[in-house]
Amino acid sequence: MIMKTENFISIQQICTHYKIPKSFISALHDYELIEIFLVQNTACIDVTQIKNIEKMMRLHYELDINFEGMDAIFNLLKKVESLNNDIVELYNKLERFDS
Amino acid sequence: MAFVDYYKILGLSKTASENDIKKAYRKLARKYHPDLNPNDKNAEKKFKEINEANEVLSNPENRKKYDQYGEHWQHAEEYEKAKQQNQYQQSYQGATGGYSEEDFSDFFENMFGGQSSRGRSRQVKFRGQDFNAELQLNLKDVYTTHKRTLTVNNKNIRITIPAGIENGQIIKIKGHGGKGVNGGPNGDLLIQFSIVNHSKFKRDKENLYLTVDLDLYKALLGGDITVDAFYGKVKLKIKPETQNGTKVKLKGKGFPKYKKEGQFGDLYVTYKIKLPTKLSNKEKELFSELDKLR
Numbered sequence: 506m507i508m509k510t511e512n513f514i515s516i517q518q519i520c521t522h523y524k525i526p527k528s529f530i531s532a533l534h535d536y537e538l539i540e541i542f543l544v545q546n547t548a549c550i551d552v553t554q555i556k557n558i559e560k561m562m563r564l565h566y567e568l569d570i571n572f573e574g575m576d577a578i579f580n581l582l583k584k585v586e587s588l589n590n591d592i593v594e595l596y597n598k599l600e601r602f603d604s
Numbered sequence: 605m606a607f608v609d610y611y612k613i614l615g616l617s618k619t620a621s622e623n624d625i626k627k628a629y630r631k632l633a634r635k636y637h638p639d640l641n642p643n644d645k646n647a648e649k650k651f652k653e654i655n656e657a658n659e660v661l662s663n664p665e666n667r668k669k670y671d672q673y674g675e676h677w678q679h680a681e682e683y684e685k686a687k688q689q690n691q692y693q694q695s696y697q698g699a700t701g702g703y704s705e706e707d708f709s710d711f712f713e714n715m716f717g718g719q720s721s722r723g724r725s726r727q728v729k730f731r732g733q734d735f736n737a738e739l740q741l742n743l744k745d746v747y748t749t750h751k752r753t754l755t756v757n758n759k760n761i762r763i764t765i766p767a768g769i770e771n772g773q774i775i776k777i778k779g780h781g782g783k784g785v786n787g788g789p790n791g792d793l794l795i796q797f798s799i800v801n802h803s804k805f806k807r808d809k810e811n812l813y814l815t816v817d818l819d820l821y822k823a824l825l826g827g828d829i830t831v832d833a834f835y836g837k838v839k840l841k842i843k844p845e846t847q848n849g850t851k852v853k854l855k856g857k858g859f860p861k862y863k864k865e866g867q868f869g870d871l872y873v874t875y876k877i878k879l880p881t882k883l884s885n886k887e888k889e890l891f892s893e894l895d896k897l898r
Contacts, residue, residue, distance in 0.1 A: 597770060600771075
């Protein structure tokens with residue numbers, strides 16, 4: 506797989522920018538909430554993960570939710586999203602039978 | 605402008621300690637935070653109230669002013685000059701995502717001024733926040749791919765709406781959300797489509813369903829009828845002795861398939877046989893004869 510370096514941002518940059526400790530990113534990785542890549546010997550994350558990292562920062566720092574809680578929340582949010590999609594699909598199907 | 609009871613919003617008494625405020629805010633924020641309630645407008649509204657209450661009550665100076673003037677806050681203008689920007693810093697001062705900083709109540713803006721006077725000094729965000737919008741269209745509108753200009757935050761955005769988009773479907777317009785700061789990317793604009801169907805067709809994805817009345821004689825003896833497809837008319841051959849509820853499939857006469865140019869679903873026509881009413885004596889006689897024959 507060819508990795509484009511511009512799609513990655515170093516963990517150092519992320520931590521400096523958001524003023525968060527590296528241990529936070531490391532814990533997210535330990536809990537398999539994010540993926541870390543080694544690009545030119547630098548630990549990086551894919552930029553598409555930034556949105557989720559920001560969300561996890563809010564959950565952790567603003568709402569005091571620990572890493573286990575965030576893991577559970579992310580799984581449940583995925584389920585909620587999938588259920589919401591099912592509801593919309595079923596609602597659209599149901600319209601067929603409404604007179 | 606109505607008085608806003610921040611203590612009531614957080615479920616606290618006026619004697620609540622700083623710790624009580626923090627605890628109450630966190631408890632309610634965990635319930636209503638937009639990150640935990642995606643696309644829930646009620647939760648978002650509630651969270652804004654909670655956030656505003658916390659902004660005031662967690663800042664000792666603002667709380668003092670609020671406590672002092674309360675319902676008589678309109679006379680608090682002289683305090684404006686005395687307002688100090690709180691220098692409180694925390695290691696994480698970040699994105700607010702999901703809810704807008706601009707949505708403080710008029711009451712808050714009047715009593716505590718604009719963003720600069722708020723307790724927290726917000727810092728840079730890497731990525732702008734996502735904007736959510738809803739676009740209502742008629743079923744007819746989404747039969748063809750077309751362009752439309754939307755106004756989002758006073759900016760015109762021209763988007764292409766692909767034919768066959770579904771009711772409730774969300775499309776993401778990359779980079780048209782909140783502005784990113786410090787060279788960071790903008791957020792996205794998420795448009796949810798609400799498709800209103802005033803037609804006689806029922807839709808399930810790319811298939812359309814239509815019920816057509818068929819008179820008794822045509823159902824018994826067969827013949828030709830013309831039915832409306834979504835666009836244009838279709839001639840159908842009715843087989844003799846067609847039963848009530850018979851369904852026929854008209855291939856390719858349905859709705860366009862989403863993002864599959866030139867491909868269409870099917871149209872299902874169900875026949876509903878209408879029995880004649882107000883029979884004449886002659887008709888009754890003839891039906892009796894038919895009855896005897898069976």
